[in-house]
Amino acid sequence: MTLESFRAARSILNGVIRETHLIYSPAFSKATGNQVYVKPENMQVTGAYKIRGAYYKISTLSQEEKDRGLITASAGNHAQGVAYAAQAAGVNATIVMPTTTPLVKVNNTKDLGASVVLHGETFDDAAALAQQKATDEGLTYIPPFNDLSVATGQGTIAYEIFSDLPDVDVILVPIGGGGLASGVATLAKLLNPKVQVIGVEPTGAACMKASLDAGHIVSLDRIETIADGVAVKTPGDLVFPYLQQYLDDILTIDDSELVDAFLDMMEKHKMVVENAGLLSVAALPHLSCREKNIVSILSGGNMDVITMSSLVQHGLINRGRVFTFSVQLPDRPGELLRVANIVAKANGNIIKLEHNQFVNINRQSGVELTVTLEAFGLTHKAQILQALQEQGCNAKVVTTAEFYN
Numbered sequence: 001m002t003l004e005s006f007r008a009a010r011s012i013l014n015g016v017i018r019e020t021h022l023i024y025s026p027a028f029s030k031a032t033g034n035q036v037y038v039k040p041e042n043m044q045v046t047g048a049y050k051i052r053g054a055y056y057k058i059s060t061l062s063q064e065e066k067d068r069g070l071i072t073a074s075a076g077n078h079a080q081g082v083a084y085a086a087q088a089a090g091v092n093a094t095i096v097m098p099t100t101t102p103l104v105k106v107n108n109t110k111d112l113g114a115s116v117v118l119h120g121e122t123f124d125d126a127a128a129l130a131q132q133k134a135t136d137e138g139l140t141y142i143p144p145f146n147d148l149s150v151a152t153g154q155g156t157i158a159y160e161i162f163s164d165l166p167d168v169d170v171i172l173v174p175i176g177g178g179g180l181a182s183g184v185a186t187l188a189k190l191l192n193p194k195v196q197v198i199g200v201e202p203t204g205a206a207c208m209k210a211s212l213d214a215g216h217i218v219s220l221d222r223i224e225t226i227a228d229g230v231a232v233k234t235p236g237d238l239v240f241p242y243l244q245q246y247l248d249d250i251l252t253i254d255d256s257e258l259v260d261a262f263l264d265m266m267e268k269h270k271m272v273v274e275n276a277g278l279l280s281v282a283a284l285p286h287l288s289c290r291e292k293n294i295v296s297i298l299s300g301g302n303m304d305v306i307t308m309s310s311l312v313q314h315g316l317i318n319r320g321r322v323f324t325f326s327v328q329l330p331d332r333p334g335e336l337l338r339v340a341n342i343v344a345k346a347n348g349n350i351i352k353l354e355h356n357q358f359v360n361i362n363r364q365s366g367v368e369l370t371v372t373l374e375a376f377g378l379t380h381k382a383q384i385l386q387a388l389q390e391q392g393c394n395a396k397v398v399t400t401a402e403f404y405n
Contacts, residue, residue: 001152001186001240004085009056010159016055016088017156022164022295027268028281033290038281039161042273042301046080047108048229049299050144053179057142058089059199066091071139073097073130075123075176075228076105077300078144083112084318094139094338096130100228102302104118122223123176128298145179146236155183161295162191169292172280173300175199175208175250176230182239184297185246199243202227202258203354208235209250211242226255228301229276256318257282263315265298266399274303275311285363311329320378322351324398325385326370331332333355337370339393346387349374370398 021041028036041049058070068095072082079095086093093114097106099120109116117167119129127144132139143150157180171188175181185197201208204225211220219234229244261278263269273281280296287294316322329335336355343350375381388395 048077050081053150072128083114145177220351320381
């Protein structure tokens with residue numbers, strides 16, 4: 001990857017991609033003591049940055065390579081990039097995707113004219129089949145991250161960051177296989193060696209951190225993360241040397257932090273960002289620097305509504321804005337009203353309640369009331385529970401697992 005190759009990629013992508021200008025975040029800036037901007041690649045043509053690398057890679061192929069037909073493996077975003085570029089080039093594309101791929105990514109890929117094969121539970125399973133089909137059927141394989149042309153296309157993001165914010169200090173970039181991070185880090189350092197580029201991985205799929213720590217490629221035995229876009233067991237060996245040279249640090253983020261980041265982006269910026277793209281937002285509180293210009297790359301926003309609903313609900317529970325408690329009451333008239341009045345005086349808003357008279361064989365020994373309500377946050381939740389306690393109601397908070405059961 002050279003400055004000349006990045007310039008070539010930028011020229012090819014001109015007029016194809018959408019320039020996703022930086023958005024200043026007052027909320028994240030105040031919370032971290034830095035000047036925080038987000039790079040909204042979730043607003044890109046295909047809903048993710050992947051179109052950059054896919055389109056540029058395909059533009060470098062010979063006509064004979066294109067005519068053979070294209071194939072790739074993807075957790076969803078690269079799939080749409082390849083499908084879009086193949087459609088523009090008038091060639092056929094087959095995409096192998098894990099069976100766990102969100103429906104919105106599968107349907108969007110089909111809508112762009114590609115054939116979709118669902119196989120395996122992880123990206124690595126899908127990639128093995130795609131590479132085998134490429135060999136058996138003579139198709140041209142388009143790597144999702146382990147390819148220097150693909151990484152060069154992804155790296156053009158750095159041009160736009162520097163155009164909008166020439167004095168950027170830190171760039172936070174999500175990492176899966178390493179294509180995006182290697183491209184962005186390489187070009188960023190070519191443009192300004194002083195800028196810091198920090199990669200961010202989910203704790204449950206931190207193959208790049210393991211590899212960088214070991215000094216060589218490391219494959220994970222298993223992965224477990226809600227960030228499906230970066231759920232990779234083995235990073236790319238071709239892009240790895242660039243990350244060793246240009247990446248300043250790498251952070252790992254727990255899935256629970258992605259839940260909170262999703263809620264923040266929805267409420268503060270009115271944007272839908274998928275879990276992989278939220279890694280750079282969730283990493284903000286982990287930075288030790290202050291009064292720096294920070295850019296968080298939001299790598300994608302392709303998420304189905306069922307996942308959105310689950311994240312919103314989990315986020316509200318995590319923050320104490322929705323919770324459930326159960327309480328044992330005497331089986332006599334007025335007890336339900338008494339509990340409702342206590343909650344009302346504490347400004348809680350009841351969403352649902354269940355009055356179970358059959359929790360005990362002897363109804364005279366008491367009934368169980370289970371109440372789900374809205375609160376303003378963890379402090380307000382504690383105040384409501386305290387008010388119940390003071391009025392003789394020994395409320396037991398229902399855990400998240402019990403809530404969903």
